Amino acid sequence: MAEKYPINIWVNEERYEKLQQADLADMCEEMLAGMKVIRVYADDAQRDKILKIFPTAKFDSATTKSIELLPKDVKDKIFDKVIEKQSVDMMDDFLSTY
Amino acid sequence: MPEIGHGGKEIVERIMEPAEAAEKIKGLTAIPIRSQIANEVIDIAYGWFIPLEGFMGKADLESVCKNMRLTGGAVWSIPIIFDLSEAEISEYGVKAGDTVLLTYQDNPMATLEVEEIFEYDKKEMCQAVLGTTEEKHPGCARTYQYKDKFVGGKITLVNRPKINPPYDPYFIPPLEMRKRFKEKGWERIVAHQTRNVPHTGHEWLMKGAWFQSYAELPIEKPLVGVLVNAIIGAKRKGDYIDEAIILTQDELRKSGYFGDHNHLTSLTFWDMRYAGPKEAIFHSMLRTNLGLTHHMFGRDHAGVGTYYGAYDAHHLLASVQDELALTPVYSMNWLYCPHCGEITSEGLCDHKDEQQKFSGTLIRSIVQDGVKPPRLIFRPEVFDLVMVCAEKYGFGSPFVTDNYLEKRIPVFSIPPMST
Numbered sequence: 101m102a103e104k105y106p107i108n109i110w111v112n113e114e115r116y117e118k119l120q121q122a123d124l125a126d127m128c129e130e131m132l133a134g135m136k137v138i139r140v141y142a143d144d145a146q147r148d149k150i151l152k153i154f155p156t157a158k159f160d161s162a163t164t165k166s167i168e169l170l171p172k173d174v175k176d177k178i179f180d181k182v183i184e185k186q187s188v189d190m191m192d193d194f195l196s197t198y
Numbered sequence: 199m200p201e202i203g204h205g206g207k208e209i210v211e212r213i214m215e216p217a218e219a220a221e222k223i224k225g226l227t228a229i230p231i232r233s234q235i236a237n238e239v240i241d242i243a244y245g246w247f248i249p250l251e252g253f254m255g256k257a258d259l260e261s262v263c264k265n266m267r268l269t270g271g272a273v274w275s276i277p278i279i280f281d282l283s284e285a286e287i288s289e290y291g292v293k294a295g296d297t298v299l300l301t302y303q304d305n306p307m308a309t310l311e312v313e314e315i316f317e318y319d320k321k322e323m324c325q326a327v328l329g330t331t332e333e334k335h336p337g338c339a340r341t342y343q344y345k346d347k348f349v350g351g352k353i354t355l356v357n358r359p360k361i362n363p364p365y366d367p368y369f370i371p372p373l374e375m376r377k378r379f380k381e382k383g384w385e386r387i388v389a390h391q392t393r394n395v396p397h398t399g400h401e402w403l404m405k406g407a408w409f410q411s412y413a414e415l416p417i418e419k420p421l422v423g424v425l426v427n428a429i430i431g432a433k434r435k436g437d438y439i440d441e442a443i444i445l446t447q448d449e450l451r452k453s454g455y456f457g458d459h460n461h462l463t464s465l466t467f468w469d470m471r472y473a474g475p476k477e478a479i480f481h482s483m484l485r486t487n488l489g490l491t492h493h494m495f496g497r498d499h500a501g502v503g504t505y506y507g508a509y510d511a512h513h514l515l516a517s518v519q520d521e522l523a524l525t526p527v528y529s530m531n532w533l534y535c536p537h538c539g540e541i542t543s544e545g546l547c548d549h550k551d552e553q554q555k556f557s558g559t560l561i562r563s564i565v566q567d568g569v570k571p572p573r574l575i576f577r578p579e580v581f582d583l584v585m586v587c588a589e590k591y592g593f594g595s596p597f598v599t600d601n602y603l604e605k606r607i608p609v610f611s612i613p614p615m616s617t
């Protein structure tokens with residue numbers, strides 16, 4: 101099975117409110133002693149594209165195997181897309197705009 | 199009693215008194231230097247780089263590249279060299295036997311007694327020290343930017359740097375540091391190398407290393423300390439700003455997660471080469487000179503990308519252990535286990551399917567998303583201070599931005615000299 105790499109969208113109060121309004125609060129997972137997070141996954145090609153488009157982003161290969169340090173406004177766009185699609189399976193859609 | 203540093207050499211500061219210095223520099227050709235060289239001038243002059251007395255000549259450089267030793271026999275892993283272009287050598291009329299004046303921020307900083315001007319193949323240097331010649335390795339990129347000639351010779355500081363707030367309390371050169379350790383009564387001191395704002399994984403790395411170092415010592419009074427030695431040098435966009443790093447490290451002591459009896463924060467000026475195992479050897483030499491007895495080394499110490507194996511540094515350290523004056527303390531990762539409900543070591547906890555690893559990068563991502571992590575993961579005092587630093591020093595951001603790079607408070611200044 102192809103490897104999938106998470107992008108962690110950490111859920112602050114503002115994001116949680118939006119999720120509740122969209123009836124999607126159940127989407128949140130709990131991590132690290134109670135932090136709420138939505139995990140959106142990228143495959144190899146999507147990960148490479150993300151790292152190319154957003155040069156500040158970093159693939160944490162050593163510890164978490166996740167894509168980190170995306171700018172907040174990009175995370176906001178991913179989050180909005182999750183709400184719009186009502187699904188975390190939205191990466192192709194999100195990347196098609198770049 | 200003389201203070202003995204790396205290679206069995208006495209630590210002697212190479213610093214001229216102001217009155218003598220003002221006289222000595224008269225008529226010398228002035229050569230401006232960049233921040234990396236200024237950092238290394240300070241390191242040489244105050245004894246961080248003992249047994250070096252100046253920038254390396256060709257024989258030492260070759261010996262470091264080929265044998266990981268100076269020609270005198272002491273283990274040494276990273277070239278310390280001063281580069282100039284052919285045009286600069288000609289413009290300044292630099293030749294062996296001359297003494298020149300190195301200036302920084304347009305003020306006199308140090309004299310350099312030119313012993314030798316030479317060339318060295320930069321690719322060969324990269325391969326030998328970094329194990330690669332790829333330009334994308336930041337250490338190679340730095341090496342390829344060197345100009346084509348190298349000037350070896352002894353350094354003497356003629357003008358002490360003024361360390362600017364908030365960094366000033368943390369500039370503790372080797373002789374002063376050793377004095378502080380004696381005052382604290384510490385018999386063992388373990389170094390924590392960092393370029394990060396601490397999360398609890400870092401905090402537990404330090405606490406674990408403190409336990410490891412304490413070992414068989416009596417516990418009636420505090421005999422072991424952790425020295426946080428933050429590397430302050432060239433910054434990359436997205437790194438934490440230096441002010442946040444140094445102040446939050448100290449905050450762990452101020453907020454009681456450690457105390458005066460077992461924790462001290464300090465800095466070393468150094469532009470990381472990301473040389474992995476070779477940089478680990480280098481760090482052990484620096485910290486020997488600071489008077490440390492132990493040094494933490496985690497996985498992939500000072501590495502970058504996938505250039506080095508997780509334990510390469512440990513293996514290289516073991517190969518020269520008899521010649522290093524300090525004892526390495528190898529650290530396993532600390533992680534969060536929801537089953538244990540605590541931060542624990544990967545070497546202890548057996549809830550493999552439940553463990554949640556976290557890293558500095560992950561925590562930065564959380565902070566960037568505007569979320570305050572729970573205290574088990576990131577101490578609230580540390581988080582609050584990061585935010586204060588963002589406003590006070592980072593132009594609104596705790597991370598390095600173009601604005602910060604352009605307008606930041608310099609860590610040190612070289613003041614004008616009174617003549």
